[in-house]
Amino acid sequence: MDGVPFLDLKRQYQGIKPEIDQAMMQVVLSHQFILGPELEAFEKEISDYLGVKHAIGVASGTDALLLSLKALGIGPGDEVLTSVYSFFSSAAVICWAGAKPVFVDIEANGFNLDPEAIASKITKHTRAILPVHLFGEPAAMDGIRALAKEENLYLIEDACQAIGSEYQGRKIGGLSEYSCYSFYPTKVLGGFGDGGMAVTDSEQLYQRFSELRVHGAKGSGDRTTIGINSRLDAIQAAVLRVKLKYLNQWIEARRARAKRYRELLAGLPLRLPEEKPDRKHTYNAFVITLDQRDALMDRFRQKGIGFSLYYPRPFHQFSCFKRYLDKNGKFPVAEQASKKSIALPLFPEMTDQEQDQVVNSVKEFFAG
Ligand SMILES: Cc1ncc(COP(=O)(O)O)c(C=O)c1O
Known part of the structure; x- marks a missing residue:
């Protein structure tokens, strides 16, 4: 496939x-x-x-x-x-x-x-x-x-x-x-x-x-x-x-894909992007968080599923920013996000079949 x-x-x-x-x-x-x-x-x-x-x-x-x-x-x-x-x-x-x-x-x-x-x-x-x-x-x-x-x-x-x-x-x-x-x-x-x-x-x-x-x-x-x-x-x-002229239409298509991901991936041990009631998310990226992120990445590579890591390094871990850091600066939440988050394919022209393929790979991954 x-x-x-x-x-x-x-x-x-x-x-x-x-x-x-x-x-x-x-x-x-x-x-x-x-x-x-x-x-x-x-x-x-x-x-x-x-x-x-x-x-x-x-x-x-x-x-x-x-x-x-x-x-x-x-x-x-x-x-x-x-x-x-x-x-x-x-x-x-x-x-x-x-x-x-x-x-x-x-x-x-x-x-x-x-x-x-x-x-x-x-x-x-x-x-x-x-x-x-x-x-x-x-x-x-x-x-x-x-x-x-x-x-x-x-x-x-x-x-x-x-x-x-x-x-x-x-x-x-x-x-x-x-x-x-x-x-x-x-x-x-x-x-x-x-x-x-x-x-x-x-x-x-x-x-x-x-x-x-x-x-x-x-x-x-x-x-x-x-x-x-x-x-x-x-x-x-x-x-x-x-x-x-097409922007609203594309945003709605992205939101529909995101909704479908949320429905199809519900119940799995991963965190999905939240839809907060006072905000409209436009899903420039659909980023999930899970403990076994690196293993899922390997699975995606084997299956030919595209993904992206945003961002593997929070700013405080770049050498060029070291001189701006306070001695007591700690960023535990961002550090976890950098290790555990991964963006799934999502674009307006994506097909149901493609999305199903991504979802099935994730499900099979958790099924072992
Ligand atoms: C959050 C954020 N800030 C700033 C930029 C910079 O935009 P550009 O690549 O057009 O310079 C980008 C784009 O990649 C971005 O995603």
Whole structure:
């Protein structure tokens, strides 16, 4: 029997090929590759979709996070609290901005920053909290926002894996100073290369961020800030505009697959992703947790079932972050997650038969 791919982006393209090809060709014919109407239209459509006032397209999710920190004036001497368990970028951008990342452990019933663990890490140097909505599940924003307000801290959301995810009935995006997205090809809304976006409700923060992506230019000739070159290419915007029309449909297909996994895997000795009543998970990844993770991985390899490990190493275990660690920093929940979690194949175009194959492999594994 054929195996099951972890992800198959070619299927998605085949389903919308004529529209995508035409959109890309229009940009080629216009030769307006940098900024311009295609990007502006996409920014407007994303802000409408997320229910925020402004969106600014940049070269990657990493740049969206980095420029958000820079736009808020965060730099040397400042501390930024973030989850110890995420994609490398969530912590690296804080270092690139010249600030110190301060890591916080994750919740026991999920993979997001534990709001209870944040307060004890706040010092007089803390300027911001950078929560991550990992795998498409919104972080516990109520607690995080309350703390940020009380302590007068900025909030920058890493929503790179969470476009379309909802918290208390509202899409992630307008709950903080900046929310940042990635359009890396494997994301729920993925381009044909790198791409990213920051969104904000503040006119002033929009202006500051927009200047940073074009070397600080603002039209008057003078420059009051030093920026970099980071724009979302028009050709990416054209592809993403087509895909945005299908986003809700793809999210619902992901949620249906997740529901089916939950039903079919119920009762096995593993932890499934929780559907918390106040949050809409978009399943950028469907991550299960089990004691025999490594043995299951071997079984998947034998059976040709795709899988992925997000993330085998929490930040405090990287050499490059050692110098930022407090002597007493302990992250037991993240350490367990890094040893016991594994992502199963899940994508909108996956078939029932493929999903059954994954489920049967897991069941056979437990049956011995
Ligand atoms: C949680 C998280 N943060 C940040 C990023 C960075 O995005 P990009 O790869 O577009 O720079 C990613 C994407 O991989 C991510 O998953």
